[in-house]
Amino acid sequence: MIPFYILFVTLLNSVRSSSAITIGSVTVTQIRDATAPNQNSNAYVVTSSKxxxxxxxxxxxxxxxxxxxxxxxxxxxxxxxxxxKFVFVTHGHPDHLGGIALIQQVYPTTPIYVITQQVAKEAVQWMNFSCTNGFSSAAQCAVNYSKVLRVLTSPRTQLAFNDRYAQINAFSVIVKGESSYAGLLGVTVASKFYWLFTGDAISILSHLFISNFFDNQILPASDDALCAWAGNMQASVCELQLSRREPKIFPGHGPISDVSSYEKDVARNVAWLRSIRNLTFNSCNKTYISDEMLRIFPEFGQTNFASIGALNMHVPADANSVGCNCTNDSPTICPVYHAPPTCMHLDINDTDTTLACSMRSTVWWPKGILKWILN
Structure with missing residues (x-):
């Protein structure tokens, strides 16, 4: 047993744009893009000094x-x-996969794992899309992702880590956002602490992608999945409040979050989802929607929200679906307001957590994760 627990955060210089947390002999370092730390994806290093x-x-x-x-x-x-020992890719977005080419060049024997075959499939689809449209480099497009990405079949042996004070768990989730399938990686450290790597299932101070892009290439008929996603985020707050460990959340975008700030982070994400679906139900103008989202949520920092295509296929339904008769991004605002479908997790007040906590079993918070957190 470690005789005492030491938790400290070391903020490295801004050029490196990274921060590290060490517990006992295990360190996790968040690597952020210095040019756009809240917009571009995070990557993480987990090491043992022992x-x-x-x-x-x-x-x-x-x-x-x-x-x-x-x-x-x-x-x-x-x-x-x-x-x-391995690379764990949380989901199939190109901004989380783009470094595979360089990692393979330096470490050709390191296995690269995803949680399910669905994640691997979406990764291939996304990289094909990115390469076809010139968003990725020649080196990134030369990787055969269907062969490189390995699906976890025996996580206990494949996610091997020889420091006995750290236990690793992987959980499969369905995120009916831009990525339909994803994985969470959890690391229990020294029995008392745990770290949860969420990918884009939960982001901090970064816009959320909300489409079913590769399911059928069209906007979904309802936003039940979006509603469930909001419920899942709310339910995760309840799990953390019930836990017997001290958590740290390592998101796919944005800064590290802990139990004291996480509830506010989730409430802000849910408010973001509520706002964007209200806007997309009632406006045909992506620039207007983008400007409004930045006005309401300036701290989210996605200044190029419209230009990068984040509103193309990223909404649960559009103004056309409610009879707004959109033509060439007009009208900016529909003449008659249309309310989005009812959603218990998006219609409740941000401060009302009772419903979300009571609904934990009905949302897609991964089975087994609560048992892991509480034990």
């Missing part, structure tokens, strides 16, 4: 971010040749 080994969670999208990820890993394991 056994000098580690693993990576997601890969970043730019070479500078991935190079930083590799550099921090090498510094912490005191080796430029010892490969990471």
């Amino acid at each position: 056994v000098r080994e580690g693993f990576l969670v997601d890969t970043g999208v730019t070479n500078s971010t991935t190079s930083k990820l590799i550099s921090v890993y090498q510094e912490q394991v005191l080796s430029t040749t010892k490969p990471p």
Whole structure:
């Protein structure tokens, strides 16, 4: 047993745009893109000073971010040749996959895992889409993702980590947002603490993608899935409040969150979802919607929200579906207001957590995760 628990946060310089948390012998370092830390995806290094080994969670999208990820890993394991035990990719978005090309170049033997075959399939679809449209580099597009991405079949042995004070768990989730399938990675440290890597299932201070892009290429007939996503985020707050451990949330976008700030982070995410679906039900103008979202949520920092296509296929239903007769982004606002479908998790007041907590069993918070957190 570790005789006492030491928790400290070391903020590295802004050039490195990373922060580290160490508990006992285990350190997790968040690597952020210095040019747009709340917009571009995060990547993580987890290492042990006891056994000098580690693993990576997601890969970043730019070479500078991935190079930083590799550099921090090498510094912490005191080796430029010892490969990471594995890479866990939370979901199939290109901004979380983009560093695979460089990681494979440096560490060709390191296995790269996803939680399910659905995640692997979506990753291939997304990279094909990104490469076809010129969003990814030649090196990123040269990777055969269908072969490189391995589906977890035996997490206990595949997610091996030889520091006995850290236990790793992987959970499958369905996020009917831009990525329909995703995985959460949990690390219990020294029995008292746990870290949860959420990918885009929960982001902090970064806009949420909300489409079923690869399900059928059309907008869904209802936003039941969006409603369930909001319910899941609310339910996760309840799980943390019930837990017997001290949690840290490591999101796919934005800064690290803890139990004291996480409830506010989730409430802000739910408010964001509520606002954007109100706007997209009643406006045909993406620029107007983007400007309004930035006005309401300026701290989310997505200044290029409209230009990157984040409102193309990213809404649960559009103004056309409620008879707004959109033509060439007009009208800006529908002449008659249409309320989105009723959703218990989006219609309740932000401060009312009673309903969300009582509904925990009805949303898709992964089975088994509560048992893991509480034990």
